[in-house]
Amino acid sequence: MTDFVLVPGAWLGAWAWDEVTPLLREAGHGVHPLTLSGLAEKADRKGAPAPGQETHVRDVVDEIERLDLREVALVGHSYAGIPVCQAAQRLGGRLAHVVLVDANVPADGEPFLSALRPEGRAELEAALAAHGGDWPPPAAAALAGQDLTDEQLTLFTARATPHPGASLTEPAALARPLASLPATYVQCLRDHPELRADVAPLVADGHWRLTRLDTGHWPMLSRPRELAGVLLDAVR
DSSP states (O other), X not given: OOEEEEEOOTTOOGGGGTTTHHHHHHTTOXXXXXXXXXXXXXXXXXXXXXXXXXXXXXXXXXXXXXXXOOSEEEEEEGGGHHHHHHHHTTOGGGEEEEEEESOOOOOBTOOGGGGSOHHHHHHHHXXXXXXXXXXXXXXXXXXXXXXXXXXXXXXXXXXXXXXXXXXXXXXXXXXXXXXGSOEEEEEETTTOSSOOTTTHHHHHTXXXXXXXXXXXXXXXXXXXXXXXXXHHHHTO
């Protein structure tokens, strides 16, 4: 049995995996959706500073150690690929596989912001400045073309919460090259028709496996059954 730890990306909480979780459990695996600090049901900071990226790394590691999980398939979606890859390097023999779902990946000493094009970085910095240091969720119109039904769009916009900006500006810290991770990368073609430049060499050199899904950036919402199949294939 594999223990899947499912970490959603920006603006989302554990709820984003609600359609995927039962499919993995029906296949006989343990499933542990995780909400990162400062998001969803953990959005109320009670006056505490905004959580940074290291806090999100610790969220993942601490949960796995608290539950004493073994044979862990660590799944990171979108932004969560950055803390997930760092957490994976700290798990030692607990880690079985990493699955990165249309995810960002960390570069040692660099923040999430550094991977954006200049215009995207300027736009995000302006959004953080205008919203007290948080990254506001996108409006429904910005999600067009992502293979989401009206019902799924309504769910997203109703439940998404602002993402703590400190996690986007704090640099990553890698102990080893990403090539050392046993990983599968899931490319969502309607969002990124071309493989990310920082991921392509890892796939081309045979370090990481590549799977493609013909859907948008949030396959846990748009194609939960297909995504569950990909996750199960990754650990077979």
